[in-house]
Amino acid sequence: MLSLCALDWKPRLVGFFTDETKAVFRTNVNELGEIPVLEHGDMRLSQTGVILSYLADRTGSFAGRNAEERLEILRWILFDNHRFSSYFATLRFMVGLRKTGETPVTEFLRTQALASFAVVEDHLNRQPFLVGDRPTIADISMVGYRYYDEDTGIDFTRFPRMKAWTERIKALSGWAHPYDLLPRASVPATS
Amino acid sequence: MLSLCALDWKPRLVGFFTDETKAVFRTNVNELGEIPVLEHGDMRLSQTGVILSYLADRTGSFAGRNAEERLEILRWILFDNHRFSSYFATLRFMVGLRKTGETPVTEFLRTQALASFAVVEDHLNRQPFLVGDRPTIADISMVGYRYYDEDTGIDFTRFPRMKAWTERIKALSGWAHPYDLLPRASVPATS
Numbered sequence: 561m562l563s564l565c566a567l568d569w570k571p572r573l574v575g576f577f578t579d580e581t582k583a584v585f586r587t588n589v590n591e592l593g594e595i596p597v598l599e600h601g602d603m604r605l606s607q608t609g610v611i612l613s614y615l616a617d618r619t620g621s622f623a624g625r626n627a628e629e630r631l632e633i634l635r636w637i638l639f640d641n642h643r644f645s646s647y648f649a650t651l652r653f654m655v656g657l658r659k660t661g662e663t664p665v666t667e668f669l670r671t672q673a674l675a676s677f678a679v680v681e682d683h684l685n686r687q688p689f690l691v692g693d694r695p696t697i698a699d700i701s702m703v704g705y706r707y708y709d710e711d712t713g714i715d716f717t718r719f720p721r722m723k724a725w726t727e728r729i730k731a732l733s734g735w736a737h738p739y740d741l742l743p744r745a746s747v748p749a750t751s
Numbered sequence: 752m753l754s755l756c757a758l759d760w761k762p763r764l765v766g767f768f769t770d771e772t773k774a775v776f777r778t779n780v781n782e783l784g785e786i787p788v789l790e791h792g793d794m795r796l797s798q799t800g801v802i803l804s805y806l807a808d809r810t811g812s813f814a815g816r817n818a819e820e821r822l823e824i825l826r827w828i829l830f831d832n833h834r835f836s837s838y839f840a841t842l843r844f845m846v847g848l849r850k851t852g853e854t855p856v857t858e859f860l861r862t863q864a865l866a867s868f869a870v871v872e873d874h875l876n877r878q879p880f881l882v883g884d885r886p887t888i889a890d891i892s893m894v895g896y897r898y899y900d901e902d903t904g905i906d907f908t909r910f911p912r913m914k915a916w917t918e919r920i921k922a923l924s925g926w927a928h929p930y931d932l933l934p935r936a937s938v939p940a941t942s
Contacts, residue, residue, distance in 0.1 A: 607829045610822050638798045642832040664855040
């Protein structure tokens with residue numbers, strides 16, 4: 561979002577959390593113990609959906625044009641947090657980064673992720689973006705994890721509409737791969 | 752929220768989903784395949800956070816008083832969807848309603864739920880409600896599942912601040928237990 565809006569920003573590396581560093585981060589930065597966090601002047605915002613809403617309001621970019629669109633955008637962002645990126649992100653972390661191998665939990669997460677992907681595939685069969693005919697912060701929230709290609713045991717050729725959607729977002733001016741925008745901490749393999 | 756705001760509403764029973772009824776529901780009511788859905792005039796809204804935001808805007812009740820509070824409310828509603836009610840709701844469904852017994856998945860869900868409960872317990876140690884000094888839709892979103900007491904293997908005496916918070920919400924005019932507000936469909940046990 562920051563890059564798509566051509567805003568002046570810089571990332572800050574947050575090292576991979578240990579219990580100790582997480583406690584410090586919770587106390588000093590974000591009690592939820594999560595990234596991302598956006599600092600802007602005196603504001604410190606957390607939760608992707610909050611940050612995107614703030615930036616859309618401030619810039620007018622990727623925002624809803626009326627109350628109805630804003631509610632529809634919120635709907636997809638909530639779905640994203642509940643089922644779309646959330647299950648997939650945990651699956652990717654376990655299978656793709658921590659290399660846990662296949663477990664009942666990764667199977668559960670994959671089943672949940674696939675069910676949410678089917679909803680989005682079906683929706684994108686009817687329209688090019690999630691809300692209306694142009695990209696909004698709903699797309700930006702939801703598309704992020706689609707650019708990570710670590711193996712998660714999911715065959716994405718089953719979702720051609722989602723693939724075309726990621727390409728449409730990728731074609732926007734200012735788009736860059738998340739790995740090229742953010743410093744990366746190494747992830748310890750499971751002991 | 753509808754009852755706390757003394758609005759004129761009535762619930763409609765949605766039977767427990769089979770693949771077939773879910774397909775019909777998706778096509779005719781909510782493509783996300785989920786309840787709750789609010790119908791109001793020509794509006795049909797889904798996702799609890801959307802419905803609460805709409806009602807707060809319309810009634811002025813339980814709403815944020817300024818942009819900063821509204822972002823803070825959104826932050827907790829997103830946390831609720833991502834980690835607080837979501838993991839617990841699935842755990843309750845499996846262990847408390849479907850009686851699956853203990854599995855690696857229920858253990859995973861319980862661990863996630865407990866981590867999110869610790870965040871809220873800590874927050875409520877500093878203030879009586881989630882945002883500011885009075886109840887908002889953030890509380891209403893998050894407190895709902897706290898009134899279900901099916902066994903989920905979680906010892907809630909570990910969370911006295913959350914308990915006091917549920918009592919504060921329960922004391923509001925118009926509060927009623929969800930089982931007294933909504934018609935209940937039976938849940939088939941696991942085959």
